[in-house]
Amino acid sequence: MSAMILVVEDEPAIRELVVLNLQQAGHRPVVADSAEQALALIRETLPDMILLDWMLPGMSGVELARRLKADGRTRGVPIIMLTARGDEQDKITGLETGADDYITKPFSPREMNARIKAVLRRRAPQMAGDVVEVTGLRLDPATHRVTGNDRPIELGPTEFRLLHFLMAHPERVYSRAQLLDQVWGNHVFVEDRTVDVHIRRLRCALEATGHDGLVQTVRGSGYRLSVHPNS
Amino acid sequence: MSAMILVVEDEPAIRELVVLNLQQAGHRPVVADSAEQALALIRETLPDMILLDWMLPGMSGVELARRLKADGRTRGVPIIMLTARGDEQDKITGLETGADDYITKPFSPREMNARIKAVLRRRAPQMAGDVVEVTGLRLDPATHRVTGNDRPIELGPTEFRLLHFLMAHPERVYSRAQLLDQVWGNHVFVEDRTVDVHIRRLRCALEATGHDGLVQTVRGSGYRLSVHPNS
DNA sequence: GCCAATATGACAGTTTGATGACAAAAAATC
DNA sequence: GATTTTTTGTCATCAAACTGTCATATTGGC
Structure with missing residues (x-):
């Protein structure tokens, strides 16, 4: 149930709220405000999951996801994309680049937790907290x-x-x-x-x-x- | 299911409408027209739920929600955000994440009651005020x-x-x-x-x-x- | 039987939680 | 407003549990 989750999001307000929510769900959030910083953090320790904002200054979320999926060490880490709206094109592009799921803003904490759990259950069952x-x-x-x-x-x-x-x-x-x-x-x-x-x-x-x-x-x-x- | 529900809304018309609705549903509404007043009321007695307008004069609803979620005493109180559909999408985006649910105006009494009921049913047990x-x-x-x-x-x-x-x-x-x-x-x-x-x-x-x-x-x-x- | 891989028992160092004491901070009292 | 009283956070210390490693025994494959 306790997973280390990297949150890559440039807007402080949203970032904090996501972090708060993750903590409440019993996870250990780690934050990065850019793709570059995220890469640096990942180099140190591999998170159990990444919540990735679609739109980032500098390297975009899509590009970051692509890189992670190209690297053998990080390929297995599940990625959930945060997209601004339920744009079909975004969805397709996101899933093509290897994202495991995507959440469209605005989202309720409940939805976020449900999706996180679903992805964890698929990729790392022992993290899901199920009996x-x-x-x-x-x-x-x-x-x-x-x-x-x-x-x-x-x-x-x-x-x-x-x-x-x-x-x-x-x-x-x-x-x-x-x-x-x-x-x-x-x-x-x-x-x-x-x-x-x-x-x-x-x-x-x-x-x-x-x-x-x-x-x-x-x-x-x-x-x-x-x-x-x-x- | 009778719950004490704090309504934080600056516009009198909407406030009254909501209050009427709540009473009809058997709840006990308490009103505040600003975040500051809401904080004062909450300091006295903890409500079972908060209906919170996200646009408020002075401290915004979002800010209030964050404060409440940051305080151990109040963090378990469910919050439902009231948002205006016509507002700028990007401002609304993600801000509701501090809340347990959100309702977009204009809303039907039926929808409001349904959401309140749903949230109350799954609210944090220790905040129920039950022995x-x-x-x-x-x-x-x-x-x-x-x-x-x-x-x-x-x-x-x-x-x-x-x-x-x-x-x-x-x-x-x-x-x-x-x-x-x-x-x-x-x-x-x-x-x-x-x-x-x-x-x-x-x-x-x-x-x-x-x-x-x-x-x-x-x-x-x-x-x-x-x-x-x-x- | 021989070799390699695994099981087992023992051991010492390390980590973790329990506990008692203490001073700062907050609240209550005068 | 000053003074008790209560509450709170931190620390040092102790006991217990846990961990990793090794030496040795056992097992399984050929």
Whole structure:
């Protein structure tokens, strides 16, 4: 539910209101008043999503979106365009350049939040804040609780995030490096093998309700959360 | 559904029309003809909702909305903006984002009532003015009283707001930053750690009636009010 | 059996939250 | 207007939980 969202908007009034709204929704807004500044910020840390004003002084929002989509590092970051009016042409151009959605001003906070959540759910499910459940194992990000067959399970912060990520992307194998990027953050320097240890701790905690079998090892590749028996 | 609704509108004709409508719908309208007067009224008693003309002499409606949203005490009060359709598009653009909804003039009574009802239905629970109760712990916003198993509990202002917010949003985890935004108001500059201290004071006060267990720590995430045992 | 990959247990450093004390600020009282 | 009293934010310190790494055991593939 808590995503780092970059807001690129040159008009201070609108920018502040958007920021306020994002905070209220539990996100962490970061602001830039120009495409250039946005690029600088993105170079430092990759946001989870970008809210991008269509019209910007200097490099336009469209141009910025195009650049981001051209760069492999930033291609995956969802972009929502803020456009002045529901101009069909803008819409087409915007979606062509790779925007994931667009919002036409004036917009209600409710609409904005709904669209943000929808895009997050599509691109980064573990950020959407939805309850995830797999065969009796249930994780609720909002209350930060995990239960197995309705019995509470205690997890440390890292194990919680790890399980959350795996449950949000079931049936798919992730390498240790990928897990480090997704769960730890893509800037930290930790040993690959550390993942093993946390996987073990997670399995340990899940053992109490017999859900430890869900976390499977894929030899030579990484780990996976799957409902299907392993071998 | 009877709510106290503050109408901020400088033009007498429209004001009266709106007031009449509200009365007919069973609400209790209170009027102000300027943002300044509105602030004065709000200082006395918190309305359940605000209908706000965006064009006002002196402080504009937009500015008022921003102030209200910046103050922890008033930020939960739903705001519906009244905007004139004929006004310059670009001025209106995005300005309503501080509001929960907006109505463009001229509007039908039917539309107004529908929107009011919708907003009231989903308004922030702690602003409803309703008594909140959790397992014998009871907080009455109207009388500003807290009791545990019918025994009075003394709380400082901050602890009261903190408890109120938590009780209005039970089971959900809030980070220190979120609590500072929601309870203190997001303009203040206070240390994150200060939240810890107030949580402790709150627990201290609740200890007398054995309700201190409700306020739970979620390591690495924040705090939560929950009826479920922690460990 | 041999090799490589993974599991496991232990450990020390680090982070995080709880707690008590304190002074500034605000409110209430005289 | 001065003086208590209450409230508030910050800090230093302590205990507990968590984390990353390593050494060693175990497993699976050939």
